[in-house]
Amino acid sequence: MSEQRSRVSRSVWKTELEHLMAEQKFDLVVIGSGPAGEAAAMSAAKKGMRAAVIEKRQVVGGNCTHKGTIPSKALRHSVKQLMRYNTQSVFRALGEPRRLTFPQVMQTVNKVISYQVEMHTSFYARNRVELIVGEAKFRDANSVEVQLPDGATEIVTAKKFIIATGSRPYRPADVNFGHERVYDSDMILDMQHTPHSIMIYGAGVIGCEYASIFAGLGVKVDLINTRSSLLEFLDDEISDALSYHLRDMGVTVRHQEEYAQVLPNEQGVIMEMQSGKRIHADALLWCNGRTGNTNSLGLENVGLEANHRGQLSVDDHYCTEVENIYAVGDVIGWPSLASASYDQGRAVAAAIAGRGHRVIEDAPTGIYTLPEISSVGKTESELTAAKVPYEVGRALFKHTARAQISGERVGMLKILFHIETHEILGIHCFGAEAAEIVHIGQAIMKQPSPHNTIDYFVNTTFNYPTMAEAYRSAALDGLNRVARL
Numbered sequence: 001m002s003e004q005r006s007r008v009s010r011s012v013w014k015t016e017l018e019h020l021m022a023e024q025k026f027d028l029v030v031i032g033s034g035p036a037g038e039a040a041a042m043s044a045a046k047k048g049m050r051a052a053v054i055e056k057r058q059v060v061g062g063n064c065t066h067k068g069t070i071p072s073k074a075l076r077h078s079v080k081q082l083m084r085y086n087t088q089s090v091f092r093a094l095g096e097p098r099r100l101t102f103p104q105v106m107q108t109v110n111k112v113i114s115y116q117v118e119m120h121t122s123f124y125a126r127n128r129v130e131l132i133v134g135e136a137k138f139r140d141a142n143s144v145e146v147q148l149p150d151g152a153t154e155i156v157t158a159k160k161f162i163i164a165t166g167s168r169p170y171r172p173a174d175v176n177f178g179h180e181r182v183y184d185s186d187m188i189l190d191m192q193h194t195p196h197s198i199m200i201y202g203a204g205v206i207g208c209e210y211a212s213i214f215a216g217l218g219v220k221v222d223l224i225n226t227r228s229s230l231l232e233f234l235d236d237e238i239s240d241a242l243s244y245h246l247r248d249m250g251v252t253v254r255h256q257e258e259y260a261q262v263l264p265n266e267q268g269v270i271m272e273m274q275s276g277k278r279i280h281a282d283a284l285l286w287c288n289g290r291t292g293n294t295n296s297l298g299l300e301n302v303g304l305e306a307n308h309r310g311q312l313s314v315d316d317h318y319c320t321e322v323e324n325i326y327a328v329g330d331v332i333g334w335p336s337l338a339s340a341s342y343d344q345g346r347a348v349a350a351a352i353a354g355r356g357h358r359v360i361e362d363a364p365t366g367i368y369t370l371p372e373i374s375s376v377g378k379t380e381s382e383l384t385a386a387k388v389p390y391e392v393g394r395a396l397f398k399h400t401a402r403a404q405i406s407g408e409r410v411g412m413l414k415i416l417f418h419i420e421t422h423e424i425l426g427i428h429c430f431g432a433e434a435a436e437i438v439h440i441g442q443a444i445m446k447q448p449s450p451h452n453t454i455d456y457f458v459n460t461t462f463n464y465p466t467m468a469e470a471y472r473s474a475a476l477d478g479l480n481r482v483a484r485l
Contacts, residue, residue, distance in 0.1 A: 024130070026052045028352065029144065029158040031136045031297070034062025035338045036329030037164030038120060039345030045127045047353045052130035052156065054146055059117045060124070060131065063166045063330075066113060067186045069338045072209060074112040075189075076368050078105045079216040083370070088407055099218060102194040109189070132156065137298035141322055144298075160324050160352055163297065163312065164345065167330035170289035170309070177286070179264040184286045185210070195219060195282035199271055201259060202288030203230055205367050208242065210285060212370035215249040222279055224271070225255045226288070231367070235379040235414065235428045242369060242430070245410065249370070254279075292331040309333070316359050318348040326352070335363055364442055366435040371410050374438035377426030377445060378416060389419040393454065393478020397431045400473070401465035408432035413470040415441065415454055415478055422453035422479075437467055454478060 027049040030037045037053055038060070044051040057066070064070060082105075086097040124131045134146040134154065143157040169184035171177055177184060183191060185206050198214055200207045203225035211223045223246065229236075230243050230253070246253060257277070262284065263270040269284040292310030299306060302322050306312055312320055312327040319326050328348050329341035340363040350357040364376035383390045398409040411431015417424050427441030444456050457475035462468045 023155040023157065024052070024132075026050050026130070026156065026158040028052075028160045028162065028349075029054060029156055030162045030164055031144070032062055032164035032166055032293075032329070032331075033057075033060040033120075033131070034064045034164060034166050034329060034341065036166075036341035036345040037062065037162065038123065039342045040162050040164060040328060040349045041129045041345075042123060042127050043346045043349035044352065045129050047349060047355065049349075049353070052132055052158075053124070054132045054134060054136040054144070054156065056133070056135040058133060058149070060120045061113075061117055062164075063168070063186075064338045064341075065116045065120070067189065070113060070116055071109050071189050072185075072206075072213075073368050074109040075105060076209065076213050076370065078108045079213050080370060083216050084407070102191055102217065105217070106189065135296065137296065138301045139298070141302045141324055160326065162345075162348060163294070163320075163325065163327040163331055164329045164341075165293035165297065165331050167290040167292050167310070167336070169286065170291045171286070172288075175262045175286060176264060179269075181264050181269050181283045182262070182286070183283060188285055191283075197222070197268075197281040198283045198285055199224060199269060199279055199281040200285045200287055201271070202226070202286065203253070204287060204289075205231065207285075207287035208246070208369050209367065210287065211246055211251050212249060215246070215251050216370055220281075221251045222281060223251050223253045224257050224259075224273075224279070225253060226258050228256055231373075233379075234365070234373065235375060235426070236381060237414065238373055238375065238428050238430050241412070242373060245371065246369070290330065290336070292333070294331060317351040317357070318344060319351075335360075335365075337363055337366065339363055339366065362446075364435075364438050368435070371408075371431045372434045373430050374434040375426065375428040376438055376442045377424070379426060379428070380416065383416060383425060388425065390416050390425055391419050391478050391481050392416055393474040393476070393481070395470040395473035395477065397467070397470065400467060400470055402467050402469075403432070405465060406432070413437065413474050415457075415471070415474045417454040417478060419482055421450075422455055423449065424452055424454055433467060437470070440468055440471055 028044045028051045030041045030053045033053050033055040041051045041053045085091045134148040136144040136146050139145050146154045146156055169186055197220035199222045200211050201224045203223050211221050215221050230239050258274045260272045260274045268280055268282045271279045294306040294310045304320055311333045314320055314327050314332050318328050326348050328344035330336045340360050343360045347357040364374055367373040393415040395413045397403040397411040403409045414428040416426035424445045427438055429438045445452055454475045457471040462472055
């Protein structure tokens with residue numbers, strides 16, 4: 001009898017607890033407020049859906065705003081300005097070259113983050129998208145349990161869910177990230193000193209960007225690359241140019257090296273390599289891959305399973321194996337770009353609304369090294385392997401008046417085009433403002449045939465002096481190379 005009363009008591013207590021949990025119902029719930037999540041929610045709201053975003057941080061923006069794109073690019077900009085001050089003779093009238101500490105440079109970065117948060121927060125009120133602060137975990141395919149900051153729990157139900165939780169740096173178990181001299185690309189933003197030397201393990205996009213940033217601050221950099229060349233997805237000539245200019249900045253680039261063990265101590269970090277080398281530096285920045293933020297979502301409750309890097313598989317509608325659960329952004333892997341994530345968010349909202357959508361496959365690369373890199377379309381290696389008859393048009397920035405005026409003389413623009421049709425097949429840019437310059441070529445490439453040809457740049461008048469006129473120079477160079485039969 002006592003046991004029966006106990007069971008009844010527990011049942012009543014459970015019922016009362018469930019009543020205490022607030023419950024909200026939506027057409028669409030997005031988990032994550034980065035570029036993909038925000039774009040999906042805003043687009044869905046504009047299409048008449050009642051949408052909500054669940055964000056575990058107290059502020060919106062996701063890793064893009066707080067740990068990745070915005071902080072690193074703002075940091076790069078500040079370092080670039082410092083480099084210009086220290087290298088251009090006109091500034092000597094103001095004083096001798098200066099050095100800034102890493103924390104000093106980060107003060108400017110934090111201001112930019114605050115501006116971004118304020119701006120993006122206003123979007124939610126303007127578009128009537130509910131913002132729920134807390135950590136979400138699936139209960140079933142139509143509901144999530146949200147752990148609120150005050151410890152309370154809220155149940156949120158929806159017809160559709162979008163997972164847009166982004167990614168975090170990959171951390172191998174045998175590296176001690178609790179040591180004060182060992183950082184990943186999230187932790188580095190909180191570094192309170194400026195090391196004399198730093199090892200960067202992993203020469204992907206993030207590793208190369210931070211290598212140029214720290215070199216620009218006057219820090220001795222060892223960039224350890226597990227592959228045979230830098231950023232192998234780039235055009236070979238661009239990759240070679242990046243390697244040359246990193247070395248010119250004082251970066252030591254070590255190819256085809258893998259670590260055996262990491263040994264941090266009070267004086268610094270020693271990395272023993274599988275090749276037998278021992279590399280020492282004041283600090284280690286680990287930049288070897290990223291992992292999708294799916295481990296705490298309760299995916300097992302809805303029958304989903306992430307791969308070994310925490311990423312989810314989706315179809316061409318960005319739908320997972322569960323018909324009402326979608327995923328976009330870094331959590332689905334390639335191309336892991338903020339620009340692509342934003343467009344994926346808009347695309348998945350259109351797909352859910354049944355209004356047609358596009359699969360994001362043609363996003364340009366934007367790599368914010370010093371100098372920066374951007375490209376869209378095919379590389380020379382890809383065209384050669386496919387046996388496509390192509391030719392190359394080049395323009396060196398040092399030959400343009402605008403580059404000579406600005407002092408940004410390093411870099412070039414490459415246009416790859418079909419020998420017979422003159423169709424533009426690829427645009428590759430290395431140098432100052434490359435990520436802006438590439439969009440001119442991208443716009444012409446996207447035009448329907450026969451308007452997507454290199455001839456556009458020859459037959460169009462460009463402002464003078466501008467960096468844009470590099471397109472005309474490159475087009476003339478390329479067309480002059482085409483054999484006349």
